[in-house]
Amino acid sequence: MLGSIFLLLLSQADAPQSPPTEIVSADFRIDFADAGRPIPAGIGRGINDLSNASAGVWQAWSDAIQPHDGLARIWIDYSKGPMAKQTAAGLRARDAGMNVFLVVVGDPAHKGIGHEQVGKAPLDPAAWAERVAADxxxxxxxxxxxxxxxxxxxxxxAGQWDGGAESFGQFFALAGKRLRELFPKLELGGPGMASASGAAYDWFAAMAGASKEVGFTPDFLSWHFYSSYPGDLESCRFGERIAATAISAGLRKPELILSEWNIDLPHPTAPECDDHRAAAFFVGVNSFLAQTEASHSLFFFLQDGFWEATKDYAGESVGVYTLHGGPKAVLNGMRMFRTASSLPMVAVERNAPWNISCLATRSEDCGYLLLSNSFGQAEKRARHYVDANGVDLGVYRGKDVLLRAFLSGRTGWNKLGAPAKDLPVWEQAKALLVESRKESAMTQRPVRLELEGAVPRPVRAWRIDDHHSDPHDDPDFMEVFRAQAINAPARAAERTLSELQLDDVPANQLEVVRKALSGASPGEMLTKLNEQRIILGGELHSRVASLMRKHLIAAQNEVPTRLSRHPQAQLAEVGLADTIRRDGRQLVVDLPPWSVLLIEFDFGREQ
Known part of the structure; x- marks a missing residue:
């Protein structure tokens, strides 16, 4: 079994991959008798927080996921201003049992410049490192x-570094060297590369070469992943190739961290970020990443950003929770992966297309199978595939239109004016895209699972799709959400009045306060309260305003936990008879596009 897996991986690494033929055998063969290996605790438990997530969201998320030993990526962007809310965010991460991964970008000397200019290079890397050290x-x-x-x-x-790979490599090495002198025990690295294909490796190589030259060894290298096929993380060997840039320069092998990722970013909206598709993508990414040498994955990000979102569940931001604390379907994807990944991972042999992930885990009599069917942008998949199989993408710079025409069959190879040796790889990429279109168009997708040895008894199953485990798709949940979010100011007003009554505030003044706090929103309440300042007097006015702020924050912080515990926000359990059927030695399940299935097995009882 392990030998066949090794040969499969070797063939992927050394030669262009042929697209799978028509499936006639099991999609996956699972060896639950395998001793297994622990999945790194950081896979599936990391998060980005731009210091905007509320205390209530942090509490609800950590209660649901138990992200112990994961990394919380907290941002300092000096082009936006000095450090402010990062300490509070870091302490919330601490309370959740996490460590903090601080990303630092921008130069204090360039404060106030636009996002597209954040990469204006610091003049003195050592001085920049000293500023980071102070924070x-x-x-x-x-x-x-x-x-x-x-x-x-x-x-x-674009716009994130005012220069090329060589100048950034020098900055990275010199800043890293100074930080190492100041903090020998901290893990230092970077740079959150925007991708892990094509020219990105030139940047990694420049960083490694410059680091070797100045005597700095990065502890980790990091990259980002958006709107791509989750299966590319394993099949295209991103982490292995990133690590090779350091090893080739004579540096030790670095830790590999996927420091930012999501199914997509809003342009200006991305509805998939709010529904079951984000959950399927989450499970796929982490299931494939668990097969690699990466140690952490940090989802982007915890709560929708007020700078880009104006409504809840409108696809305007990428948080796990909405502006007012409503949980999205991706939270259930996190729950599923957290459950399955808590046990050691056993050997799985793949025959399925790369849109389908399969994670199998077991400890003694308990085991799990976690399956996901998720996709990404077709053109990115083609580029990742040919790049991983030795094609120099630099040759095709400026030929995007022609490449799309070739991949779609609308033009021939000769129009590209590209090396003939690349044609077989691009043809295989075309075949993969045909396969992807076929897979994504299915309404039913039977997945065949062959379990070696005695077949354990399935005891429970849960599903995520467009009808299961997606809270914002449920009318009852949305009614409760609207009531909770809208009524938070009213609950705060009621608590404020109750506390004032205990303070023996005269009835006539209480009535003035009651009318002032009858507004529909916190802003309207504050306006009405300020209009009564003279009648109430300065001391009582300040007291009411202070109490209202305290109780409003408390009421708003209650919403995420209440909603996360709502029955329609939980994982949807499905009947085993409707989920699994036996076909000889195989188990067959239906896994349509953008769905996830988690099955629990009892190895103390055989079928």
Whole structure:
């Protein structure tokens, strides 16, 4: 079994991959007798927080996921201003049992510039490192469990670095060297590369070469992943190839961290971020990543951003929770992966297309199978595939239109003016895209599972799809959500009045306060309260305003936990008879596009 898996991986690494033929045997063969290996605790438990997530969202998420030993990526962007809310965010991460991964980007000297200019290079890398060090000390002294510092963010993305790979490599190496002198025990690295294909490896190589030259060894290298096929994380060997840039330069093998990722970003909206598709993508990404040498994955991000979202469940932002604390379907994807990944991973042999992931885990009499069917942008998949199989994508710079025409069959190879040796790889990429279109168009997708040895008894199953485990698709949940979110100010007003009554505030003044706090929104309440300042007097007015702020924050922080515990926000359990059927030695389940299935087995009882 393990030998066949090794040969499969070897063939993927050394030669262009042929697309799978028509499936006539099991999609997956699972060896539950395998001793297994633990899945790194950081896979599936990491999160990004732009210091905007409320205390209530942090509490609800940590209660649901138990993200112990995961990394919370907290941001400092000096182009936006000095550190402010990062300490509070770091302490919330600490309370959730996480360590903090600090990403630092921008230069204080360029404060106030636009996002497209954030990459204006600091003039003195050592001075920049000293500025970072001051903020690191502030966080550590406050009790923030800071363990990692990521130098910069997406330098290879337009506007994020004012220069090329070589100049960034020099900055990274010199800043890293100075930070190492100041903090020998912190994990230092970066740079949150915007991708892990094509020219990205030139940037990694430049960083490695410059680091070797100045005597700095990065502890980790990090990259980002958006709207791509989750299966590419394993099949295209991103982590292995990133690590090779450091090893080739004579550096030790780095830790590999996927420091930012999601199914997509809003352009201006991305409805898939709010529904079951994000959950399927989450499970797929982490299931494939668990097969690699990566140690952490940090989802982007915890709560919808007020700077881009104006409504809840409108696809305007990428949080696990909405502006007013409503949980999205991706929370259930996190729950599923957290459950399955808590046990050691056993050997799985793949015959299925790469849109389908299969994670099998077991400890003694308990085991899980976690299956997901998720997709990404077709063109990205083709580029990742040919890049992983030796094609120099630089040859095709400026030929995007022609490439799309070739991949769609609308033009021939000769129009590209590309090397003939690349044609077989591109033809196989075309075949993969045909396969992907076929897979994504299915309404039913039987997946055949062959379990070696005695077949254990399935005891429970849960599903995520467009009818299961997606809270915002449920009318009853949405009614409760609207009531909870809208009524938070009213609950705060009621608690404020109750506390004032206990303070023996005269009845006539209580009535003035009651009328002032009858507004529909916190802003309207504050306006009415300010209009009564003279009648109430300065002291009572300040007292009411202070109480209202306290109770409003408390009421708003209650919403995420209440909603996360709502029955329609939980994983939907499905009947085993409707989910699994036996076909000889195989189990057959239906896994349509953008769905997830978790099955629990009891190995103390055989079928």
């Amino acid at each position: 690191v000390r502030t966080l550590l002294s406050a009790g923030v469990p800071l363990t990692h510092v990521e130098i910069w963010n997406e330098p290879n993305f």
